[in-house]
Amino acid sequence: MADRRILFVAIGFAAAAASGLVRADEAADIEFFERKIRPVLVEHCYECHAESSEELQGDLRLDTREAIRAGGPSGAAVTPGEPSESLLLDAMRYESFEMPPQGKLPDNVIRDFERWIANGAVDPREGSALEKQGVDLEQGRKFWAFQLLDATVPQGAELDRSGTTIDRFIRARQREQDLNSNPPASPEILVRRLFFDLVGIPPTPAQIRDFLADESPDAYSRLVERLLASSEFGQHWGRHWLDVVRYSDSSGGARTRIFQHAWRYRDYVIQAFNEDRPYDRFVAEQLAGDLMPYQSEELRRQQLTATGFLALGPTNYELQDKELLRMEVVDEQLDTLGRAMLGMTIGCARCHDHKFDPIGIADYYAMAGIFRSTKTLNHANVSNPIMRDLPVAPEHQQRLDTHTKQVKALKTVIADLEAKLKGIDSQSSPAVAADSLPGIVVDNTAAEMMGSWTPSSHTPRYVGAGYLHDQNQQKGDLQATFVAQIPVAGNYEIRVAYSAGTNRAPRVPVVIQLSGQQETVFVDQTVAPPIDGLFHSLGQYQLQQGETVKVVVQNRGTQGHVIVDAVQWLNLAANENDDDGNVDQSASEVALQTQALEKQLEEHRSELKRLESAAPKPPDLVMSVQEEEDPKDAFICIRGNVHNRGDDVGRGFLRVVSPDGDWEIEESESGRRELAEWICSDENPLASRVLANRVWHHLFGDGLVRTPDNFGYTGERPTHPFLLDYLAVRLIDSGWSVKALVREVVHSETYRLSSERHVRAAEIDPDNRLLFRQNRRRLAAEQIRDAILVSSGRLDRQIGGPSIAAGTKTEFGYAFAGYRRGVYVPVFRSTFSDLFEVFDVADPNIVVGKRNVTTRASQALFMMNSPFIVEHASHLAEEALRTVSSDQERMKWLYRRVLGREATENELVETWRFFGELQESGASSSDSWTLVSQALFACLDFRYIH
Amino acid sequence: MNRSSTSRRDMLRTTACGFGSLALAGLCRDSVAAPSMVAKDPHLPPKAKRVIFLFMQGGPSQIDTYDPKPRLDRDDGKQVEFHVARTRKITPERVFKSPWRFRQYGECGQPVSELFPHMAEHVDDYCVIRSMHTEGVAHGPATLFLHTGATNLVRPSMGAWVSYGLGTENQSLPGFVTISPPSTQGGPRLYSNAFLPTLYQGTAIGRAGTGISDGSIANLRNQRWQDDQQRKQLAFLNSLNRQQMLEPDDELEATISSFELAYRMQSEAPAVLDLSSESAATMAQYGIGEQETDEFGRQCLLARRMAESGVRYIQVNYADNTNNPRWDQHSRIKEHEKHARAIDQPVAGLLKDLKQRGLLEDTLVWWGGEFGRTPFAQGRDGRDHNPRGFTVWLAGGGVKPGMAYGQTDEFGYEAVENKVHMHDLHATLLHLMGLNHKQLTYRYDGRDFRLTDVAGRVVTDIIA
Secondary structure (H helix, E strand, O other): HHHHHHHHHHHHHHHHHHHHHOOHHHHHHHHHHHHHHHHHHHHHHHOOOOOOOOOOOOOOOOOOHHHHHHOOOOOOOOOOOOOHHHHHHHOOOOOOOOOOOOOOOOOHHHHHHHHHHHHHOOOOOOOOOOOOOOOOHHHHHOOOOOOOOOOOOOOOOOOOOOOOOOHHHHHHHHHHOOOOOOHHHHHHHHHHHHHHHHHHOOHHHHHHHHHHHHHOOHHHHHHHHHHHOOOOHHHHHHHHHHHHHHOOOEEEOOOOOOOOOOOHHHHHHHHHHHHOOHHHHHHHHHHHHHHHHOOOOHHHHHHHHOOOOHHHOOOOOOOOOOHHHHHHHHOOOOOHHHHHOOOOOHHHOOOOOOOOOOOOOOHHOOOOHHHOEEOOOEOOOOOOEEEEEOOOHHOOOOHHHHHHHHHEEEEEEHHHHHHHHHHHHHOOOOOOOHOOOOEEEHHHOOOOOEEEEEEOOOOOOEEOOOEEEOOOOOOOOOOOEEEEEOOOOEEEEEEOOOOOOOOOOOOOEEEEOOOOEEEEEEEOOOOOOOEOEEEEEEEEEEEEEEEEEEEEEOOOOOOOEEEEEEEEEEOOOOOOOOOOOOOOHHHHHHHHHHHHHHHHHHHHHHHHHHHHOOOOOOEEEEEEEEEEOOOOEEEHHHOOOOOOOOEEEEEOOOHHHHHOOOOOOOOOOOOOOHHHHHOOOOOHHHHHHHHHHHHHHHHHOOOOOOOOOOOOOOOOOOHHHHHHHHHHHHHOOOOOHHHHHHHHHOOOOOOOEOOOHHHHHHOOOOOOOOOOOOOOOEHHHHHHHHHHHHHHHHHHOOOOOOOOOOOOOOOOOOOOOOOEEEOOOOOOOOOHHHHHHHHHOOOOOOOOOOOOOOOOOOHHHHHHOOHHHHHHHHHHHHHHHHHHOOOHHHHHHHHHHHHHOOOOOHHHHHHHHHHHHHHHHHOHHHHHHHHHHHHHHHHHHHHHHH | OOOOOOHHHHHHHHHOOOOOOOOOOOOOOOOOOOOOOOOOOOOOOOOEEEEEEEEOOOOHHHHOOOOHHHHHHHHHOOOEEEEEOOOOEEEEEEEOOOOEEEEOOOOOOOOEEEHHHHOOOOOOEEEEEEEOOOOOOOOHHHHHHHHHHHOOOOOHHHHHHHHHHHHOOOOOOEEEEEEOOOOOHHHHHHOOOOOOOOOOOOEEOOOOOOOHHHHOOOOOOOOOOOOHHHHHHHHHHHHHHHHHHOOOOOHHHHHHHHHHHHHHHHHHHHHOOOHHHHHHHHHOOOOOOOOHHHHHHHHHHHHHHHHHOOOOOEEEEEEEOOOOOOOOOOHOOOOOOOHHHHHHHHHHHHHHHHHHHHOOOHHHEEEEEOOEEEEEOOOOEEEEEOOOOOOEEEEEEEEEOOEOOEEEEEOOOOOOOOOOOHHHHHHHHHHHHHOOOOOEEEEEEEEEOOOOOOOOOOOHHEOO
């Protein structure tokens, strides 16, 4: 490196000298560059920012004059003469970027760079800037996946047997190897294969028997039709789609939240497959169902529910940088859509042009603009998904509207009343001073208390500072004695004050003790005191001068809170008060008014309660999206950083497959409708190829393209490109009917081949790419579960509806219970059922077109020890004991039931020996047959489709 | 029930392949078909064979533990402007000094606060990195970043990468275990294999919030059958499978041997999980039997037993399932004392034990949380999250002992010198295990992924 630099310097000077064009000061500048600048660049920058860098960082090169001036995605690194516009300097000062990352360079070095730039950044280094690669669309279109469909049927494929068109494509390639394929599978194997492939569950022994007994030529076709028409078809094929769209019942992430309504989308998908909804329509509903016209409530429900596709992703709602969160959601939507519907890893172009495929960063943000114009979240500290009401029948809607109106009206009245009451409250003090009252008034503070009373001033009105209550406890132990000495003889009314309330005691004993006389009056403290809302009269008494009168409030025998506030003795003859013995007029009026208002309020509130409890069923909710108020184009986020804004990009699609580019997006809309239309348009060959390949994948265990979610450069190439195109064309011609395609494929001879090892083919084609045989395939997690439930007779065939146990607040520790089909088991992003986890269920965090198939000890542990297996083995054993008469027959019955075939001679021998050993060791029949059944669940033939 | 594990082990030893008298072809193979857990050759000469990661969930405070700052004492209570990570704004904040005193320990004289009297005794073994910084301000994203190198995207956990890169040394045990993992703040994603083959996912032993004494591996025990019955059943199953395998096939072979593997695991793992064979002195060394230290002591002792048995990546979680986990003292920083007491003696005991057994040389111990805490106050007496500067320490397995690396600013807030990003720490840990972080890649959907994404730098200065 050092040598090259010296050589470079020498040439630099020589060239300058020879040309004679270099002024003396420029020569000095060059020398300055060579002494002060270049060595620093070489030592501190070239490791990451030069052509020679092992890995170029930040798309920025600093090793030529042109490159350093062009800079990177953030702008020019050096602007000659403008230190303030030179990002390099910013970075060295650790102001924007922090470069070099190992530590800030000494100040004098930074000053050198400042001086160098200020003096014009003289730089003798030749060479071009980083090539702006861009995306070569013309070149890109030559890649197989972007070419238009071409379903040329191979010529000269003599049909040695009756084959379908599909077989002609397959045999054309086989002939190159001069090998014939396997013979057809036995009917016994074929029926099991067909059941698992079409409906996901095994046939019952009776179904197998019927099929084997049916000798008519169309027996197979009729079985295919029956399975295609069964509601279980959608349960199985819908699950394939749910894998691809990363369906889940929770958000995953740190505080994973439950999606209580996600199941509606799941049921929508199942229904769509059962009804064989045309795939182009299926796509449109999922991307833009909320924008599609509808003729019925039912259609509207369906279309709104479909948009759950966009909303069900693994979103980290608590991400605090909301601008980033918004973009993360868009990215996730694009990435899912790309892999699921186009087989393209669009997400790779978020930070830079796609490294392999002709997808530019501009393509990415063109599509991102569509989803940025779509609202998926309501932002808050922890953001929320958009929930939308599903429409209901018009009559019901009317009831809902009426109800809403009634509730609203009532609430307005209640609010008015409350406001009035509050107004009164704020005008009138809750407390009435004792000395503002006529007669002799003794407040609770002056009373003689027995037991521990609790002070309060919670409920107005009351005399003095507050009142006391007994906490509705210590009944019989508490009392309060009010004493007065009568100053003038006369006719007195004695009154007791309390604050009323519904929790008060309805029969409070108040004892009046005169000289030699005692009387008890019961007071109902639940009712507001009639006099001024403050006092209740205990009666009139003729009292003597100097006489001592006691009033004792007790809590014996009471139920409810007993209140003690004050007692008043009022001389009626003395006409002590001008206002009829009452507190001042306004206070009395206020009290009455308050009472009346409270009564009204109480009535209205109970009316509201009644109304609400009789509310019509509220509309169902779905997770959905809506249009942003102001749909608009997105800007490029430089290097994917949302806070690093680049140019705006007009909304659009992948240019490599929309050559005409004349798609107009409605100004006022996000563009999702147009997006859906483009995906299934003639000019895009990806959608039909990807779907046809998925169908093939599910019927053979591998696709014609073995990376079903990636048709790009880094994906695999199709083994049979013309066959793939043929299937794609057939798909489109059938009106995008998945069932028609499934029907055609399962009728091929290739599908029906035996899966046995093909000895000669195994050598030249170990991965069976040429399909000399059908593939042997391990059952998927749901199939294992459902097959166990079918065998044990416990499968619950309930169709659709919610799955998560009521009241579930979190997925953690969720108890997976019940015997519904696997597709109806809740799918959480962080918590899986044991069985699903060990048998490689699709990870709902990502698009899974092809599930993993692993072989692990944890699967064996599950089969050996899980309570689930033992339970169902035991159900099966019980049924064998109940319905089959001899042990020999039981043995055979179990093989038919669990493996769908007759046991082999050797199997019978081994089973009989095992059973014998168990019996000898003293195991019960029930335990012995359970152990046998469990082993059958664990054996290879149960786990594999042949 | 006759379920003595000793007799099972004896049986395994005396019979060639485990299932009684049946000699089974292929049953003694070490592994299942590819992807495989067979120990693999590392990229570089490894300095460590295994990792024990002591995860301090919630974010322990660096300035109260290993990074003393006199400036905090001087300016305590003053308003100083900080660039606050959460708000991403520069605002005046109240400087809040550490309530704990620091003292120098060991030959190296590293300061440790009085929170960790036991751990301080091992300071000569530590390489304390004081200049850590990371991504994510909230627990969820930062915890995911710590484990997977990504705040939000679904990526494999570090232990899964290590298993993928190196395989396991013991075919009867998983290569990656996590002891008492939390179910929140990332939950299973913290030990997930993501797109790597499932084989490499972490095996959870117990879970946070329930005592580790009850912890086990899923379906490790049979509740129903006697051992004798189960052995007969497996022999029967094996004979069926042999007959059903009509042609040689790796996958079917692997399925058949998975039962043997499972049986070995079921036979051996409980013994590894069972602490009762440990001496009273060892138990005491870990603080087992003392109320405050019993739980984490058991977890640490279990980690040593796993390390001894050849588990490659062992994570011990000091964690719970709340939204304000363990070290997360937004208020009452004094609560750090409770957490310090719970881990101090167990961690010290573990280090001592590893050393005594000669295991520390090739075991890389890593202590740390998802981020640190702010030197300024939150509320009256708390500290907020701080991803801009914090401390972790490493010990054993090829790191320079008794050193401190990097520095934060004078308040202990922001890493300023020899900064070590979490990606860099990952790269360095992999390097010590003999893996080049740029070469440890996995192709998924058309792209090569790695733990360190497109970043990461091996911190060679701390490698012995």
